[in-house]
Amino acid sequence: MSLRGPQAMASLDEAMRDIRREEDEISKRLARSGERVSKIRESEADLVRELAKMRLDPAIQSELQGHISNAESKARDMLKAHASELSATEKALAVIDDKLGALTAERAKALKTQTARQVELDRLAASIASDMESNKVYVEQRDSAVQLLDTANQSMAKTEQAETDREDKGRPYRDDPLFMYLWENGYGTKNYRANNLIRYLDGLVARRIGFAKARPNFAMLNEIPLRLREHAENQIAAAQASQSKVEALQMTAVDAAGGKPVRAQIAAAQQQIEAIDEKITAAEDERDATAKNLSLLAQGADPAFEQALSTLAASLLREDIQTLLAEARRTATGRDDTLVAQIDDARMRVKDEDNETREQRQRLKTLAARRRELEDIQWEFKKSRFDDPRSSFGEERLVGDLLNEFLRGGITAANYWDQWRRSQNFNQDSPWSGGGSRGPAGGSNSPWGERGGSTINWPNGSFGGGRGSGSSGTGGGWSRGGSMGGGFSRPRSGSSGGGFKTGGGSGKSGGFKTGGGV
Secondary structure, three states, X not given: OOEEHHHHHHHHHHHHHHHHHHHHHHHHHHHHHHHHHHHHHHHHHXXXXXXXXXXXXXXXXXXXXXXXXHHHHHHHHHHHHHHHHHHHHXXXXXXXXXXXXXXXXXXXXXXXXXXXXXXXXHHHHHHXXXXXXXXXXXXXXXXXXXXXXXHHHHHHHHHHHHHHHHHHHOHHHHOOHHHHHHHHOOOOOOOOXXXXXXXXXXXXXXXXXXXXXXXXXXXXXXHHHHHHHHHHXXXXXXXXXXXXXXXXXXXXXXXXXXXXXXXXXXXXXXXXXXXXXHHHHHHHHHHHHHHHHHHHHHOOOOHHHHHHHHHHHHHHOOHHHHHHHHHHHHOOOHHHHHHHHHHHHHHHHHHHHHHHHHHHHHHHHHHXXXXXXXXXXXXXXXXXXXXXXXXXXXXXXXXXXXXXXXXXXXXXXXXXXXXXXXXXXXXXXOXXXXXXXXXXXHOOOOOXXXXXXXXXXXXXXXXXXXXXXXXXXXXXXXXXXXXXXXXXXXXXXXXXXXXXXXXOOOOOOOXXXXXXXX
């Protein structure tokens, strides 16, 4: 059973809400922990006062109580200001969450409207399909585009195979330090530079390892993929140009049949969606900054809060108090023992709170990182138009086990997104065969990389799939998608950066130098 684009988007939205909810809960838990530590310290101070009354003369007792009371008073004022700032930040975060919820709902409504208009356009396309099949110019152009597309896919497949061979067959060369030494120094080429002694020694090494025979083979392994990729990219450009001509003919025919207003409505809905997405991105960045501030406040990283607790703690760890406790422990007075035990218990509870706080801080840090990764994935998801109703995914575990594994950190964001990309297809459900013409890799994916496909879901399924002309739906890319590469492209405000590299990269696998060249 396949997973539809809107369902998939809804699952990612739900996961995002869960992450944000847990972040909020941990922040509140940390804030309560700080309050508990403060109250425990105040209770400890009361116990110390009581112990001092029993064991110290009035003059020393008064001095000690003055130190403690002064520290308590300062801490109380600082903690009150901290609590006020914490409350204000929590309210600000709640406002942003409400804004994000409203924007998400508004986006879903706009997508639903766009989908309804798309259905109208697809029906119109189906009604004129037979007429288009009798249009010689259109059929010839479409068939030419499909042929060019098949050629481009085959060319890219050969390129990827050559790149695989470069990696696998080139490994023995790269693993040989003597060969790589000579190669990287350009031995046997016009780029080689060395004095007579080094030339003599390098010549001995070259003859010993058979470098003269091996070097051309290794050079060819490196050069062939580069030439093939250049050729494949030219083939893709030609296919794209031909596809543009097909789309122009499609648009002309649909507009002539009355489809222009519907296309305009689809375009308007798309503009609305894109505007909402910009607002969502801005709100997410605002939320990220606010959540970070709340996290710092909740963890006690606020200088005023830290000073408040450290001042109170320092007053209870004074040397004279430690001496008082030590003397009380040496006596057998029952009341002394009770007070000392209560003070020790208070200090142990503070330690327990500190240990719990460290764990919660780490969890909060992990959640923040995972939330940002999921924002990156959702950005790419929308950019690729994977939330289109005609988009589907063959792997249901993407919103089940794999999603949970990603959230637990079992797989990287790049790996998780790559599995989405590989599982995705743009479905073409119309029964019209169109004389057997086929789209990329069997007509299931949008073939045009960052360009996207036609607005119209043509019944033959030869080129439809993108949502809107000029859309950025990748549909998995060309053939096996091995050349996609790159990193997450979600813009980030400030210096927080873009995201995570997914690896790959056009024609750059292998990681070795080309050295002396051919």
